[in-house]
Amino acid sequence: MRSSLIYGLLFAILSPIFTFGQVFSLPEGDRSLKVKFELINNLIVLPIEVNGTPLSFILDTGVNKPIIFSLTDQDSVSLNNVRAITIRGLGEGEAIEALSSVGNEFRIREDMVNPNQQVYVVLDRDLNFSTTLGVNVHGIIGYDLFRDFVVEINYSAQHIKFHDPRYYQQKKSKKCETLPLTIIDNKAYLDGAVVLANDKEVPVNLLVDTGSSDAVWLFQDIEKGLGVPDSHYDDFLGKGLNGDIFGKRTKVEKVRIGNFVLEDAKAAFPEMNSFSLIKNLGNRNGSLGGEILRRFNVVFNYHAGQVTLKKNNLFREPFRYNLSGIEVQHNGMRYVAESLADASGVAYQEDDSFGNVQLLLENRTRLSLVPEIIVSTIRAGSPAAEAGLQEGDVILAVNGKPVHRYKIQEVIQMLNEREGKQVRVLIERYNKDLLFSFVLKKLFE
Template sequence: MPIDVNGAELSFILDSGANKPILFNISDQDSVQINNVSEITIRGLGNGMPIKALKSKENQFRIGKVENKDQELYVVLDKSINLSPSLGMPIHGIIGYDLFRDFVVEINYINKVIKLHDPKFYRHKDNRKIRSLPLAIEKNKAYVDGGIFLGKGKNVPVRLLVDTGSSDAVWLFENQKKGLDVPHNNYDDFLGRGLSGDIYGKRTKVHSFSIGSFILNDAKAAFPDMESFGTINNMGNRNGSVGGEVLKRFNVVFDYSRKKVTFRKNGNFKEPFQYNWAGIELQHDGVRYIAESIADARGVVIEDDRNSFGNVQILMENKTRLSLVPEIVVSSIRLGSPAAEAGLREGDLILAINGKRIHKYKLQEVMKMLNEKEGKKVKVLIERYNSDLLFTFVLKKLF
């Protein structure tokens, strides 16, 4: 979501798992002024070391017509903490509790709209399609109760952190006493990035996941390595978290003031869960020029240059267009995955997938092309050491 910070227009992730706003990936071009600064040390999820940051007070935040002239924030100075390449768009920070605390926050995933309502005047809609659930607020974080059905009559009640900043579905903490055992069918996987490093764990699926009266069958799940949670001193009765791949299936209204959350199914509800069958992680890595013909053999222009991709275009003799486009490279690859067995490597530059040149697609769309469905044959054209290579593999069923 766009937020004006002391006059600078920045892009934030709305992260209900975060406390104070955190800025990172601030370049010279962003030119953000921050006020009343002191140095602190913070830690997030991941196995890395604590990181140095600046604590700043009396900052002005503006979101649409909403304004806060006394916002406290943290600024991370480590340049390696940068979510932009892996998300394929500029990301300057995260914002969470302070926004949820002051407003009723309505998220419409289908229309890609976030609405902030004044709690004093907001009235919850009441109809049979909407389900309201209690929302527990503990240490500035929100929790909901759900259920995990592991099969063979094994239904486990769970308390989950609501994590709008996570793109995953459900994370579960292994707990044999409670009955949260890792299913036999699983594989080691990269689960995400925290402020203190990468997070790995076991990827699997459960028979079903329930939240309120809504049931999601064959739900995607993961059991993260608990070393990544070393900074959390006391888990209390928390059993994991629920993230964006579940939340996007609903229109959600968070009301911290009344300690409730409402869910209404949307068009995403019946979508299948997305798995990284290929075993490739991608990210943006710089830019490159690509040449496109805009005229036929007779020299007649067949494509309007206004439909070109990229921010910089050069027309050559009105027949060829050079466009500056982002490079998409393999940032990591899962050992033993179909892509790894086919011969793909970290650092390979992706050029095309199944004959489609990928420079006109967003990063998330490219990932979907790579992992469309199990059993599908995928052909990937890459550039390695200035040579074009074609690799073919089949997306294997992992469970």
């Protein structure tokens, strides 16, 4: 899968914004609302109803107005007051045509409602993150929620509390640290520092981006001391609104946010032509994404210009790299035939979002319709590429485990378990089954 996401859902909407008095609110007398979310590849996926239709949105501090995309033939959403517009964002492509719709009801659970929400709709079918995340995702939403509430994100428990800012009081704790948060053009920026080499700390100003599954992106600036470390490799970094984003993957000695320090942190230097449609980056030096943010429980208080961080039980987890070089995604459905004797006792871990159809045949064979997982891209010089795997290969099994029994994120973990691990991948190519084997190597010597 294109693992650094999409991992760069750094969407910047530059078209004129018209608010029309939009606001989310809680029922009178309620001071907060707790909402469960799914944490998928460091991204927060929230259930939201749009004009009565249940959809799923990524919570993205890097986006201004909500965007709907990835609509399929099975999706039916009614939208009000539609007109054509042009929107721009990250990626190597041109600005794209979209629709703007106002006067829509956005509802989170029964209690939290905006009856007059503006939303953009992108009709390009290529802009589809469901295939890489393994669950249906219909859009992204950001600033409107952070504008109307104090947003408390508990990454470890996977729930959010939306607090009415009129009543919110910050809890005092020695384990928490509150830092200044600068809001510019409806986006949040945080000061920090990185150490690339020689223990020299370089101050950086970072866009806070919950919609990026990566750790930290840095913009190359030799004069400032932000040069690409010698140990790096070229990589796909993510998918933006206007196309793919490439750059150099590396790690830095330290990332410091306030008094919190993360060592040997995953980092990337994106190619700056991906930012060509963004007219003014100001003093921004990069972005802070979900792979670092998930290590904290975070309170965003845009009203007070503050963010509060508290380490959680994910803080010391190692940073995740694509060791195999394989990116995977769903590619429609396929039939899988299994003997019931062979399948007995198997605990299936199926993704209900994509469905599963099973037929039991007279010879005690189960014929199941399951999601097909393919190699979407492969990194040149990676262990998988050297072993002979190719883009378009259909993955059948990893280390003897049939992949249709697992979620796509679990398959990715199998392919990238640890350095030195031998990985066996059974694939189908031109109606032939082929077995490849390779060893996951160190990325940085």
